[in-house]
Amino acid sequence: MAYEPHITSAYDRDLEEIQTTIMKMGGLVETAIMSAADSLESRDEELALHVREGDAVIDRLEEQVNEACARTIALRQPAAGDLRTILTVMKISTNLERIGDYAKNMAKRTSVLVQMNPIEDSAGSIRRMAKQVEIMLTDALDAYIQRDPELAEDVRQRDMDVDQMYNSLFRNFLTHMMEDPRNITACMHLHFIAKNIERMGDHVTSIAEQVIYLVSGEMPGDNRPKRDMTPFEKTETRL
Amino acid sequence: MAEEKMPEQFSVDPSVNEHEIKFHCENCQVYYGENHAIKDVEVDLLDKTVTAFIGPSGCGKSTFLRCLNRMNDTIDVARVEGTFQLDGEEIYDKQVDPVQLRAKVGMVFQKPNPFPKSIYDNVAYGPKIHGLTKSKAELDELVEKALRRGAIWDEVKDRLDAPGTGLSGGQQQRLCIARAVATEPEVLLMDEPCSALDPIATAQVEELIDELRENYSVVIVTHSMQQAARVSQKTAFFHLGNLVEYDDTGTIFTNPKDPRTESYITGRIG
Numbered sequence: 072m073a074y075e076p077h078i079t080s081a082y083d084r085d086l087e088e089i090q091t092t093i094m095k096m097g098g099l100v101e102t103a104i105m106s107a108a109d110s111l112e113s114r115d116e117e118l119a120l121h122v123r124e125g126d127a128v129i130d131r132l133e134e135q136v137n138e139a140c141a142r143t144i145a146l147r148q149p150a151a152g153d154l155r156t157i158l159t160v161m162k163i164s165t166n167l168e169r170i171g172d173y174a175k176n177m178a179k180r181t182s183v184l185v186q187m188n189p190i191e192d193s194a195g196s197i198r199r200m201a202k203q204v205e206i207m208l209t210d211a212l213d214a215y216i217q218r219d220p221e222l223a224e225d226v227r228q229r230d231m232d233v234d235q236m237y238n239s240l241f242r243n244f245l246t247h248m249m250e251d252p253r254n255i256t257a258c259m260h261l262h263f264i265a266k267n268i269e270r271m272g273d274h275v276t277s278i279a280e281q282v283i284y285l286v287s288g289e290m291p292g293d294n295r296p297k298r299d300m301t302p303f304e305k306t307e308t309r310l
Numbered sequence: 311m312a313e314e315k316m317p318e319q320f321s322v323d324p325s326v327n328e329h330e331i332k333f334h335c336e337n338c339q340v341y342y343g344e345n346h347a348i349k350d351v352e353v354d355l356l357d358k359t360v361t362a363f364i365g366p367s368g369c370g371k372s373t374f375l376r377c378l379n380r381m382n383d384t385i386d387v388a389r390v391e392g393t394f395q396l397d398g399e400e401i402y403d404k405q406v407d408p409v410q411l412r413a414k415v416g417m418v419f420q421k422p423n424p425f426p427k428s429i430y431d432n433v434a435y436g437p438k439i440h441g442l443t444k445s446k447a448e449l450d451e452l453v454e455k456a457l458r459r460g461a462i463w464d465e466v467k468d469r470l471d472a473p474g475t476g477l478s479g480g481q482q483q484r485l486c487i488a489r490a491v492a493t494e495p496e497v498l499l500m501d502e503p504c505s506a507l508d509p510i511a512t513a514q515v516e517e518l519i520d521e522l523r524e525n526y527s528v529v530i531v532t533h534s535m536q537q538a539a540r541v542s543q544k545t546a547f548f549h550l551g552n553l554v555e556y557d558d559t560g561t562i563f564t565n566p567k568d569p570r571t572e573s574y575i576t577g578r579i580g
Contacts, residue, residue, distance in 0.1 A: 077578050078577055148536055151563060154563070
């Protein structure tokens with residue numbers, strides 16, 4: 072950590088333990104994202120099942136982080152930077168847990184989708200989108216460890232790309248569904264998967280914002296470019 | 311949506327900073343012989359506000375507190391320089407009588423120090439020597455009012471003639487606070503008022519400090535950072551004779567600007 076050690080070294084050990092747990096959680100979530108996307112692309116039912124089962128571990132780690140944070144607040148009354156660390160860690164663990172849930176949901180839908188005909192290259196596009204989010208997550212967690220607000224801000228800005236990928240997939244699925252109603256079931260599942268990844272991006276953005284708060288003591292302002300409104304346009308006007 | 315009014319930023323008590331300045335201190339220096347104990351301190355203490363002085367032992371917080379009612383006059387080797395204005399008037403001016411000043415700027419010490427007299431006389435002593443009352447009835451009234459303000463009236467009203475030294479530690483300290491407010495001061499200085507008290511007595515004194523804020527400017531020196539966080543609206547952090555940082559208590563404890571403040575309040579080596 073960037074700070075000098077506490078006089079009470081047990082305090083540092085507690086914070087260290089929390090840090091280790093959250094990084095372990097981050098690693099598992101990164102793997103879950105990519106495994107879910109890979110299982111969809113390679114139509115690997117076993118891998119999808121593995122992701123679904125692995126989510127319980129992530130949930131358990133979140134509980135551990137919360138317990139450790141509650142204990143630290145009760146026993147050590149953290150202030151200033153220590154307090155912000157605890158607050159940040161609690162939110163990051165919630166975000167990671169949610170991302171884990173989305174990965175699990177992706178894997179669930181994959182188990183259904185492997186029974187159907189694939190929709191052109193959608194699995195590839197989804198994999199690329201997932202990869203983008205996974206890299207953002209890695210960077211956001213690096214920014215947390217290194218207390219690097221610039222890297223965090225960069226992650227925040229990159230969420231735009233994820234949103235754009237989602238919007239283009241949204242158009243794509245709409246087109247497929249209109250072309251052939253037999254595609255609707257698969258496209259609905261794929262759309263939910265894309266939406267899940269888009270939401271993962273939002274959670275990663277939230278982690279990046281927490282890092283900025285951790286370092287500066289203030290939440291970043293709303294200086295991101297406005298979103299594409301594609302999903303809210305009416306279908307008729309788009310034909 | 312954009313039309314909607316944004317909620318105001320959360321703060322413990324944003325109105326505090328609008329309170330009037332009670333004490334204006336500038337360019338303050340204190341020397342104990344060769345030792346430069348207070349260096350260039352500049353601070354405005356607000357009326358109707360609890361200000362906490364925190365810092366490691368020997369940082370000068372008690373020394374500075376004692377400047378505010380000229381307690382350092384009693385120490386031969388101590389030399390005080392700079393501006394100390396109470397309501398715009400210099401307290402180190404030759405025309406100011408330190409005894410009168412101390413009636414206006416009361417003090418409560420670390421160890422409860424009631425006089426070896428009855429509870430009644432402990433409180434009545436100040437008003438008597440300052441001639442604040444004309445009759446016994448008036449004095450009785452003043453004593454009751456002070457004991458009520460000290461949040462101890464209900465506990466002692468039936469034994470006002472009992473010796474003050476027979477009370478428990480927490481009661482003694484509240485008696486001392488009642489004694490300090492009996493002379494109708496404007497500022498109350500407290501030098502670690504709870505360090506000799508148990509947690510319950512501490513909580514009672516802290517509750518009392520919060521009530522006193524309505525009428526007085528309270529300045530408290532404390533070693534307990536949690537206490538500073540609990541009772542004060544403004545916090546000043548002293549280190550090696552310097553006033554390092556002075557800000558809203560909420561800001562000091564969540565987002566201090568100076569790394570030395572951060573090190574101290576988070577329990578690192580400062």
